[in-house]
Amino acid sequence: RKLVGKLTTGCVEFDEMMGGGIETQSITELYGEFGSGKTQVAHQLAVNVQMDREHGGLDGSVIIIDTENTFRPERITQMVKGLSEKYGMELDPEEFLQNIHVARAYNSNHQILLVDSATDLANELKEMGKPVRLLIVDSLMAHFRAEYVGRGTLADRQQKLNKHMHGLLRFGDLFNACVVVTNQVMAKPDAFFGDPTRPVGGHVVGHTATFRLYLRKSKGEKRIIRLVDSPSLPEGEAVVAVTTAGLTD
Numbered sequence: 001r002k003l004v005g006k007l008t009t010g011c012v013e014f015d016e017m018m019g020g021g022i023e024t025q026s027i028t029e030l031y032g033e034f035g036s037g038k039t040q041v042a043h044q045l046a047v048n049v050q051m052d053r054e055h056g057g058l059d060g061s062v063i064i065i066d067t068e069n070t071f072r073p074e075r076i077t078q079m080v081k082g083l084s085e086k087y088g089m090e091l092d093p094e095e096f097l098q099n100i101h102v103a104r105a106y107n108s109n110h111q112i113l114l115v116d117s118a119t120d121l122a123n124e125l126k127e128m129g130k131p132v133r134l135l136i137v138d139s140l141m142a143h144f145r146a147e148y149v150g151r152g153t154l155a156d157r158q159q160k161l162n163k164h165m166h167g168l169l170r171f172g173d174l175f176n177a178c179v180v181v182t183n184q185v186m187a188k189p190d191a192f193f194g195d196p197t198r199p200v201g202g203h204v205v206g207h208t209a210t211f212r213l214y215l216r217k218s219k220g221e222k223r224i225i226r227l228v229d230s231p232s233l234p235e236g237e238a239v240v241a242v243t244t245a246g247l248t249d
């Protein structure tokens with residue numbers, strides 16, 4: 001077993017809550033309402049992972065499985081400029097963009113297949129300067145939710161989802177990579193039976209995600225990130241800000 005790597009979030013409190021950063025060989029789930037910042041955190045990690053270890057990165061490249069067409073290259077450029085300022089370094093946004101491999105998933109079956117394509121690409125990049133150290137699925141559940149509607153389809157959906165989650169875990173292990181997935185919350189709070197902030201995907205996602213992070217909006221740019229589930233770390237909260245320069249303290 002390879003040594004677990006830690007990827008900085010760029011935020012002191014957030015890193016501390018995570019025991020140093022986002023771990024490789026694990027699935028980290030970001031869930032929360034629309035606009036809570038899941039996609040922003042994912043973009044920031046896609047930048048940070050390319051930095052050297054001295055700056056909290058993993059000297060790696062990224063694969064993004066984009067299911068909702070929310071990847072924004074301009075946003076990456078802003079974040080790279082943000083890091084240039086933060087560290088007083090001259091970083092080239094174009095270089096960062098070249099190390100982000102985005103694949104659009106058209107439906108849930110395609111999404112599952114893209115993990116195989118990601119594996120092929122990561123094998124090709126393995127011997128190069130920037131091996132893949134981060135796989136992002138944004139959003140994990142959107143296609144599954146749209147395609148499997150009605151009670152009779154749930155078992156089928158969960159079986160497919162289980163296969164997908166295990167494919168993601170395998171990728172993380174194989175390449176010593178972080179796997180980060182975004183997830184939505186239940187649309188209708190069920191005041192009677194449970195927690196209104198429950199993520200979707202049921203036990204399958206719950207049991208395969210190693211770290212579960214609940215994001216919520218606070219005042220203005222502020223976001224509160226709560227570590228809800230982790231094998232070894234205590235529960236906790238971190239406050240971060242989503243600014244033009246990216247994710248900051």
Ligand code: GTP
Nearest residue numbers: 032033034035036037038039040041075242243244
């Ligand atoms: P869904 O995918 O809709 O569920 O939401 P999400 O959790 O992925 O939200 P996302 O990460 O897209 O957050 C959107 C919010 O991030 C916006 O409401 C803004 O507050 C902030 N944001 C997005 N882009 C920028 C930007 O370019 N500059 C700044 N300052 N903030 C931004």
Ligand code: MG
Nearest residue numbers: 038039070182
């Ligand atoms: Mg999003």
